Amino acid sequence: MYELFKNLGSWLTSGAQWSGSDGIAHRLAEHLQYSLLATLIAMAIGLPLGLLIGHTGKGAFLAINLASFGRALPTVGLVVLVFLASGLSMTPVYVSLVALAVPAIVTNTYAGMTAVDPDVKDAARGQGMRGHQVLFQVELPLALPLIMTGLRLALIQVVATATIAAYVSFGGLGRYVFDGLAQRDLVQVLGGAVLVAAVAVVLDLALSGLQRFLFRHRTA
Amino acid sequence: MTIDWSWISGHTDDLTTLTVSHLQAALTAVFFGLLISLPLAVVAHRVRPLRGLLLGLSNILFTIPSIAIFVLLLPISGLTRTTTVIGLTVYTLVVLLRNTVEGLDSVPAKTKEAAKAMGTRPLRTLLTVELPLALPVIMAGVRIATVMSISLVSVATYIGDGGLGQLFTDGFQRNYPTPVIVGVVLTLLLAVVADALLVAIQYVLTPWKRRRA
Numbered sequence: 001m002y003e004l005f006k007n008l009g010s011w012l013t014s015g016a017q018w019s020g021s022d023g024i025a026h027r028l029a030e031h032l033q034y035s036l037l038a039t040l041i042a043m044a045i046g047l048p049l050g051l052l053i054g055h056t057g058k059g060a061f062l063a064i065n066l067a068s069f070g071r072a073l074p075t076v077g078l079v080v081l082v083f084l085a086s087g088l089s090m091t092p093v094y095v096s097l098v099a100l101a102v103p104a105i106v107t108n109t110y111a112g113m114t115a116v117d118p119d120v121k122d123a124a125r126g127q128g129m130r131g132h133q134v135l136f137q138v139e140l141p142l143a144l145p146l147i148m149t150g151l152r153l154a155l156i157q158v159v160a161t162a163t164i165a166a167y168v169s170f171g172g173l174g175r176y177v178f179d180g181l182a183q184r185d186l187v188q189v190l191g192g193a194v195l196v197a198a199v200a201v202v203l204d205l206a207l208s209g210l211q212r213f214l215f216r217h218r219t220a
Numbered sequence: 221m222t223i224d225w226s227w228i229s230g231h232t233d234d235l236t237t238l239t240v241s242h243l244q245a246a247l248t249a250v251f252f253g254l255l256i257s258l259p260l261a262v263v264a265h266r267v268r269p270l271r272g273l274l275l276g277l278s279n280i281l282f283t284i285p286s287i288a289i290f291v292l293l294l295p296i297s298g299l300t301r302t303t304t305v306i307g308l309t310v311y312t313l314v315v316l317l318r319n320t321v322e323g324l325d326s327v328p329a330k331t332k333e334a335a336k337a338m339g340t341r342p343l344r345t346l347l348t349v350e351l352p353l354a355l356p357v358i359m360a361g362v363r364i365a366t367v368m369s370i371s372l373v374s375v376a377t378y379i380g381d382g383g384l385g386q387l388f389t390d391g392f393q394r395n396y397p398t399p400v401i402v403g404v405v406l407t408l409l410l411a412v413v414a415d416a417l418l419v420a421i422q423y424v425l426t427p428w429k430r431r432r433a
Contacts, residue, residue, distance in 0.1 A: 071368050077404040080392045167378075189294070197288045
């Protein structure tokens with residue numbers, strides 16, 4: 001056990017391990033690239049959907065059920081399924097990661113919109129604001145903290161799950177996990193797992209810190 | 221991509237075994253998750269300073285990727301069902317703990333005072349007043365944790381377990397979609413059925429909620 005952690009320590013800290021195309025630095029960059037792109041695509045789909053459902057109050061049933069569907073959908077199965085259907089490309093990776101992120105974004109955006117005080121919306125309309133003005137100048141700013149929570153949750157889940165890119169033969173930090181499992185190299189497997197966990201935890205702490213800073217003047 | 225129906229009819233025994241094993245892993249994890257989070261939630265509810273610590277800790281555990289948790293457990297429990305269950309249990313903690321604390325918070329102070337005034341001892345108040353009243357919020361957490369666990373079991377396929385998740389590796393290695401489709405559909409079905417059952421259990425356990433409807 002002690003020997004294992006010592007080897008893990010030297011694996012994580014050796015300069016050779018960090019450089020080159022199979023180096024940690026390169027794999028980390030790939031991992032972040034997959035995660036950020038997938039989250040951006042999911043934002044482009046989830047934010048308008050959540051805002052629309054929240055603003056019109058129509059489709060709330062969809063928003064709620066999308067969340068449990070997203071939780072129930074096994075990502076491992078989805079990535080393999082899309083892989084078998086589309087062949088060797090990044091499509092399966094992005095489809096699975098986006099499918100994972102969209103429900104979190106939609107439900108939190110929707111939750112943020114419904115939490116806006118109806119009196120405030122009435123007041124905005126009473127002042128003669130149009131529907132889109134109420135949405136963008138009143139509801140959206142007030143819902144922003146919860147929307148950001150949704151984005152943060154989505155990004156963290158995507159970072160954690162982007163390991164599957166390596167399962168369908170791409171890069172990212174999952175490479176170490178799956179190569180290590182195939183080579184029965186526990187140190188490499190653990191190294192990959194520790195790195196993914198560290199990226200997820202650091203991102204989560206950084207983003208929640210940013211959120212607290214941005215909304216420091218709000219009481220709720 | 222077509223479904224090979226004859227594969228399904230030829231593998232009903234395997235599918236049943238995998239489904240049972242899948243459900244067993246998920247439910248065991250939720251059971252242990254409850255066993256751990258109920259006492260912790262009572263502590264977090266009563267002792268304010270510990271509250272942030274416990275909730276924060278469970279949040280950090282939740283950000284650790286499931287594959288990482290399984291792998292990190294390998295030196296301790298190896299390629300076994302125990303690893304799967306411990307990994308899943310860790311994941312259920314954040315939802316169960318948060319919901320149980322919120323549930324206990326939602327019990328009106330006046331109700332607790334009434335129990336105290338009637339001479340009910342603290343432990344009895346907890347068991348017969350607070351927990352039953354917190355049940356709807358706790359059950360909401362149990363439902364989320366169960367559905368999440370059922371979906372996550374398949375990740376354990378990478379460490380040689382994974383219930384229905386084994387169908388994904390099988391289909392992937394043989395470039396054969398049928399087992400994968402069957403695995404995804406059965407996982408979703410399990411989640412839906414388990415969720416419906418939990419709703420039914422909650423209905424039975426909270427008779428006082430029914431009269432209002």
